[in-house]
Amino acid sequence: MRIEPTDLPGLCLVTPRRYGDARGFFAETFNARTYARAGIDTVFVQDNHSVSEHAGTVRGLHFQAPPHAQAKLLRCGRGRLFDVALDLRVGSTTFGRWAGFELSAENGRQVFIPEGFAHGFMTLEPETEIVYKCSDFYAPESETALRWDDPGLAIVWPALDAPPVLSEKDAGAPCWADFTSPFVMAPA
Numbered sequence: 001m002r003i004e005p006t007d008l009p010g011l012c013l014v015t016p017r018r019y020g021d022a023r024g025f026f027a028e029t030f031n032a033r034t035y036a037r038a039g040i041d042t043v044f045v046q047d048n049h050s051v052s053e054h055a056g057t058v059r060g061l062h063f064q065a066p067p068h069a070q071a072k073l074l075r076c077g078r079g080r081l082f083d084v085a086l087d088l089r090v091g092s093t094t095f096g097r098w099a100g101f102e103l104s105a106e107n108g109r110q111v112f113i114p115e116g117f118a119h120g121f122m123t124l125e126p127e128t129e130i131v132y133k134c135s136d137f138y139a140p141e142s143e144t145a146l147r148w149d150d151p152g153l154a155i156v157w158p159a160l161d162a163p164p165v166l167s168e169k170d171a172g173a174p175c176w177a178d179f180t181s182p183f184v185m186a187p188a
């Protein structure tokens with residue numbers, strides 16, 4: 001398993017090792033011991049799985065506010081998607097900055113997103129599935145959204161040839177300019 005840091009402190013890419021043979025491959029997509037040894041010692045308590053029928057589906061940007069903040073370990077189980085994490089930690093050297101990664105069933109890449117980030121993705125193929133671990137339980141009362149295409153965030157999403165497929169919640173999400181973050185960067 002390979003872990004690569006990113007420009008956003010704590011956000012990293014994980015590429016599990018694949019053992020290929022004539023049948024296909026085998027990979028450990030999570031292992032508490034090897035991930036902890038590599039610095040990801042988060043205790044995950046909930047697994048999520050979503051399927052988006054259409055390419056150009058956008059889910060996010062979402063996060064749960066403290067005390068129900070969630071760290072996430074994400075991967076694409078089928079299809080392909082562009083995954084985005086946005087640093088919301090006041091005091092972080094990268095507050096307000098985002099990072100994006102193409103995840104696919106083919107590349108097997110995972111993203112570890114610490115608490116204090118908003119998360120969203122855009123599907124790049126039909127029938128795209130994302131599966132991910134969360135470090136806290138679903139707490140809808142603490143859920144918050146930010147506009148995926150907010151000009152203040154200037155996230156460079158893959159080009160779409162039609163309007164995105166969005167939930168009502170995401171279509172009417174608040175703007176960055178009106179946002180006050182509930183997160184403070186934890187001391188190093």
Ligand SMILES: Cc1cn([C@H]2C[C@H](O)[C@@H](COP(=O)(O)OP(=O)(O)O[C@H]3O[C@H](C)C(=O)[C@H](O)[C@H]3O)O2)c(=O)[nH]c1=O
Pocket residue numbers: 048050059060062063119120121137138167
């Ligand atoms: C997140 C969640 C949702 N639900 C129920 C609530 C709704 O009835 C239904 C769909 O929820 P929602 O529209 O919020 O699903 P997404 O738009 O995929 O939300 C997720 O999308 C972004 C990308 C994320 O990172 C979050 O995990 C999450 O916010 O599932 C649950 O029962 N448990 C849960 O943990």
